[in-house]
Amino acid sequence: MVDEVMRSTQRPEVIDATLAALDPDRDRPPSVMEVDSLTLRFGEKTILSDVSVAFPRGTVTALIGPTGSGKSTFLRTLNRMNDRVSGFRHDGDVTLDGVSVWAPHQDLLSVRRRVGMLFQRPNPFPMSIRDNVVAGVKAHGIAKGRQLDVVAETRLREVGLWDAVKDRLGESPFRLSGGQQQLLCLARALAVGPEMLLLDEPTSSLDPGSTESVENLMRQLTPALTLIVVTHNLGQARRVSQSTILFYDGRLIEHGATSELFDAPRDPRTQRYVNGLMG
Numbered sequence: 001m002v003d004e005v006m007r008s009t010q011r012p013e014v015i016d017a018t019l020a021a022l023d024p025d026r027d028r029p030p031s032v033m034e035v036d037s038l039t040l041r042f043g044e045k046t047i048l049s050d051v052s053v054a055f056p057r058g059t060v061t062a063l064i065g066p067t068g069s070g071k072s073t074f075l076r077t078l079n080r081m082n083d084r085v086s087g088f089r090h091d092g093d094v095t096l097d098g099v100s101v102w103a104p105h106q107d108l109l110s111v112r113r114r115v116g117m118l119f120q121r122p123n124p125f126p127m128s129i130r131d132n133v134v135a136g137v138k139a140h141g142i143a144k145g146r147q148l149d150v151v152a153e154t155r156l157r158e159v160g161l162w163d164a165v166k167d168r169l170g171e172s173p174f175r176l177s178g179g180q181q182q183l184l185c186l187a188r189a190l191a192v193g194p195e196m197l198l199l200d201e202p203t204s205s206l207d208p209g210s211t212e213s214v215e216n217l218m219r220q221l222t223p224a225l226t227l228i229v230v231t232h233n234l235g236q237a238r239r240v241s242q243s244t245i246l247f248y249d250g251r252l253i254e255h256g257a258t259s260e261l262f263d264a265p266r267d268p269r270t271q272r273y274v275n276g277l278m279g
């Protein structure tokens with residue numbers, strides 16, 4: 001009997017199934033998202049040229065570069081937020097878990113659910129604090145009724161906002177501070193269970209204390225999530241990311257481990273940018 005069990009557990013398919021159950025990521029590509037030769041135009045204007053990059057699962061990647069270099073446009077392409085911009089055309093591809101985000105069977109809502117976004121200015125919806133957190137959960141039919149209260153409390157606790165808002169869950173979010181509003185938007189983004197979060201200068205309108213809270217959260221969200229953060233704050237890029245990308249004039253100029261890119265940049269444009277010689 002023991003022999004039989006030993007024999008059966010040595011069968012490769014049994015071992016594979018056991019390992020897959022222990023580590024659900026085992027059979028998935030190591031990069032949650034890959035961008036392959038992406039060129040993007042709005043009308044006749046080329047905004048991004050031949051960008052290729054992979055985002056390893058469970059890491060934070062910082063995206064830096066001068067103003068107008070295409071960082072926001074790039075980020076918004078990853079969850080298809082540019083699709084409806086007038087004149088939008090692209091070559092190349094963006095794949096999520098190996099499947100093109102533009103594949104015909106790909107559902108736009110499900111891409112947005114899997115790849116959430118946080119913007120520079122907090123954008124709470126004109127509804128109560130509680131309803132803000134569960135808005136996406138309700139829309140996607142993930143939870144209902146009393147479960148929604150549990151979701152709201154869990155996510156508000158996760159972002160460290162529960163104590164500040166627990167007695168005013170039915171009130172408008174617009175009386176919260178800017179930092180609290182951004183944390184609320186983060187709670188809303190997390191509530192639908194994304195795999196990735198795209199953060200476009202998420203702390204540039206926040207005070208240092210709120211910035212620190214958001215940075216701490218970003219670190220805590222990995223390795224469960226994969227984050228890409230656009231920032232003009234080079235200290236922030238160093239503090240929160242494992243790898244950094246430099247964009248210049250719509251091109252990916254350099255991509256490497258954050259410490260290497262800052263301490264030993266290879267490209268002269270990266271050198272100038274990280275040394276503050278280029279805005």
Ligand SMILES: Nc1ncnc2c1ncn2[C@@H]1O[C@H](COP(=O)(O)OP(=O)(O)OP(=O)(O)O)[C@@H](O)[C@H]1O
Pocket residue numbers: 042045047065066067068069070071072073074085086
């Ligand atoms: N809808 C649009 N139509 C035409 N051009 C656009 C559109 N959106 C952005 N652009 C252009 O694309 C280029 C890149 O803009 P983008 O906002 O991506 O830069 P950025 O790196 O995010 O800059 P910043 O650091 O100032 O936020 C700019 O030249 C901008 O004018």
Ligand SMILES: [Mg+2]
Pocket residue numbers: 071072073
């Ligand atoms: Mg931008």
